[in-house]
Amino acid sequence: MNWAASRSCFKQLLRDPLRTNSLPAFLLPAFSLPNRHSFSTSTPAQSRVGSSPLSIPSEVSLKFIDLPVAKNVTVRQGKDIPTTAVEVTGPLGTLSLTLPSFSKLNFDPESRKATVEVSDAQVAHQRAMWGTIRAHLKNYVIGVSEGHTFILKLVGVGFRAMIEPKAITIPEPAYPGQQFVSLKVGYAHPIELGVPYGVKASTPQPTTILLEGIDKEVVSQFAAEIRAWRKPEPYKGKGIFVNGETIRLKAKKIK
Structure with a gap:
C-alpha cells in the first residue's frame, strides 16, 4: 500500500469517532493536517531579476x-x-x-x-x-x-567546416542569398545546413565556426542544430563544442 492509500485509510478512521481511539497517539497530529499545505510560510517576494532596472x-x-x-474571436479560458x-x-x-x-x-x-x-x-x-x-x-x-556571438569548435580527426553559397542536398534556398554550413564530422557524406535569416556564419579556421546575429534565440538554436550532428562524447573527447564547452573524460572500458 502506497502513502496516498495509507493516508486515505487513516482519514476514514479519523472520521469515525468509534475507531479514532484505535490509532496510536503519535499518528493523530500527522493525519489531522489539511490536505494541502505550503512548504514555506514566508510571503512571495518580488522577483530578483524582474524587479531590477x-x-x-x-x-x-x-x-x-x-x-x-481582434473582434468576434472566441478566446480559450486561460x-x-x-x-x-x-x-x-x-x-x-x-x-x-x-x-x-x-x-x-x-x-x-x-x-x-x-x-x-x-x-x-x-x-x-x-x-x-x-x-x-x-x-x-x-x-x-x-x-x-552589440550582437550575439557563438563560437563552435570541431574536435576530431578530419573534422572541418566550410561556408558554401550552394548546397547539394538543399536545392532551394529559404531566402535570397542564403549560405550553407558544410560539415565533415565523420559521416560518409558532408552535412549541409542552411544558415537562418539574420545570422552570419564564417569559418576563421577549418575547425572553427563563428555565428553572429542580433536574435539570441535564433543564433543559439542554429548552434544547437550544428552541435546535434556530433555531440561531445566522454571517452575520446571528440565532438562539436559551443562557447568553450568542456566535458569530463571517462576511463576507457577495458575487458
Whole structure:
C-alpha cells in the first residue's frame, strides 16, 4: 500500500469517532493536517531579476506599439491576449518584444532605465514570467547594440567546416542569398545546413565556426542544430563544442 492509500485509510478512521481511539497517539497530529499545505510560510517576494532596472544604451531606442485586438474571436479560458509590444532599435537592427497583458514596461528617458512590472506578484505564473520578460528584453538590447556571438569548435580527426553559397542536398534556398554550413564530422557524406535569416556564419579556421546575429534565440538554436550532428562524447573527447564547452573524460572500458 502506497502513502496516498495509507493516508486515505487513516482519514476514514479519523472520521469515525468509534475507531479514532484505535490509532496510536503519535499518528493523530500527522493525519489531522489539511490536505494541502505550503512548504514555506514566508510571503512571495518580488522577483530578483524582474524587479531590477535595466540600463538602456544611448544608441538604443524603445518604441511602444499598441497591438490590434481582434473582434468576434472566441478566446480559450486561460489564454493571454497581449495588447502592447516594444520595438527595440539599435545600430545593428530592430527586434520586437510582445508583452503579456499582465506585464508593464516603464522607461525613463532621462536615466535610461527600464523596469518591468506585473499586475499581481502573488500569482505564480506572473511571478515566474517576470524575470523571463526582463531577460528577453536584455537579450534584445544587447543584440541590437552589440550582437550575439557563438563560437563552435570541431574536435576530431578530419573534422572541418566550410561556408558554401550552394548546397547539394538543399536545392532551394529559404531566402535570397542564403549560405550553407558544410560539415565533415565523420559521416560518409558532408552535412549541409542552411544558415537562418539574420545570422552570419564564417569559418576563421577549418575547425572553427563563428555565428553572429542580433536574435539570441535564433543564433543559439542554429548552434544547437550544428552541435546535434556530433555531440561531445566522454571517452575520446571528440565532438562539436559551443562557447568553450568542456566535458569530463571517462576511463576507457577495458575487458
